[in-house]
C-alpha cells in the first residue's frame with residue numbers, strides 16, 4: 001500500500017474540489033482521477049497535487065468509466081480513496097471497492113489517521129447512533145463534497161488512457177420534476193400518515209397546515225406507497241430531516257425510521273386513535289382520537305371558529 005497517497009475519484013461533480021480536504025487528511029499527496037468533463041479536471045488542478053483525466057466522456061455515461069477508474073486506483077493501492085455521495089460518485093466508488101475488495105463506507109462525519117489506520121466516524125440509523133470505524137488497508141470513503149474550493153491551478157492535468165464500457169451511452173437527459181417545497185424552512189410542519197383513509201382526505205390536512213401557516217408533510221407510505229403526496233414531502237431516515245418549531249404528526253404510528261427525521265423538532269404533537277401507538281412516547285403533547293374528528297376541530301379552532 002502507498003501510505004503517502006490519497007486518491008479522489010470524480011465524475012461530473014462541480015463541487016468535487018471540496019473532497020480534496022478530506023483526502024489531504026489521509027495522505028501527503030492527493031491524486032484525483034476524473035471521469036468527466038475537462039472543466040472538472042481543471043477545477044481539481046487548483047486543489048489536488050496530480051490530476052489524471054480520462055478524456056471527454058462523449059456520449060458514454062460516467063458510470064461506464066467505473067472499471068477504468070477502479071483499475072487505476074487498484075494499481076496505485078493508495079491509503080484512501082475518497083468519492084462524492086452523488087449517484088455517479090457512488091457508482092465509481094462501488095467499482096473501486098470491488099476492485100480493491102474493500103468495503104465502501106458512507107455516512108462519514110470525521111476522518112483521521114491513527115497510527116496505520118484510517119479512522120472515521122459514521123452516522124447510522126439516520127443519526128440516532130454514531131460508529132467509530134478503523135480501516136486496515138485502503139479505506140474507500142463516500143463523503144459529502146461540501147463547498148467547492150477555487151484557486152489557481154497548481155497541478156497539470158495528465159490525460160490517461162481509460163476506455164468506457166462499450167455499448168453504454170446517454171440517450172436523453174431529462175430534469176427531475178420537483179415539488180418545489182422547502183420543508184426545512186417551515187416553522188410548523190403538519191405530517192399525515194397511513195391513518196388517512198382516502199386521497200381526497202389530504203385536503204383536511206392541507207387546510208390544517210394552512211391554518212398553522214405551515215407546510216404539509218407525510219410518512220413514507222403516503223409518498224412511496226399510494227403516492228398521495230410527492231416524495232419531497234416525506235419525513236424520515238430516507239426522506240427529509242427537518243427541525244421545525246412545531247411538528248404535528250397525524251395518523252402516524254411513530255416508527256423509528258420516521259421519527260429520526262424530526263429529532264431536532266422543537267415541540268411534537270401527535271394525533272392518533274390508538275393510545276398505545278409508539279408516537280405517544282416520543283411527543284410532547286398527544287391527542288388520542290380519530291383524526292377525522294380532531295383535525296377539523298383543530299383547524300376550526302385555529303381559524304377562530306370554535
Ligand SMILES: Cc1cc2nc3c(=O)[nH]c(=O)nc-3n(C[C@H](O)[C@H](O)[C@H](O)COP(=O)(O)OP(=O)(O)OC[C@H]3O[C@@H](n4cnc5c(N)ncnc54)[C@H](O)[C@@H]3O)c2cc1C
Pocket residue numbers: 192193194195196218219220221234235236237238239240250251252253254255257258271272273274277289290291292
Ligand atoms: C429501510 C427503511 C426505511 C424507511 N424510511 C422511512 C422514512 O424515511 N420515513 C417514513 O415515514 N417511513 C420510513 N420507513 C417505513 C416505516 O418503517 C413505517 O412503516 C412508516 O413510517 C409507517 O408509516 P405510518 O406511521 O404512516 O403508518 P402506520 O405505521 O401504518 O401507522 C398508521 C397510524 O395511524 C393510526 N390511525 C389509523 N386510523 C386513524 C384515525 N382515523 N385517526 C388517527 N389515527 C389513526 C394508527 O393507529 C397507526 O398508528 C422505512 C422503512 C424501512 C424498512
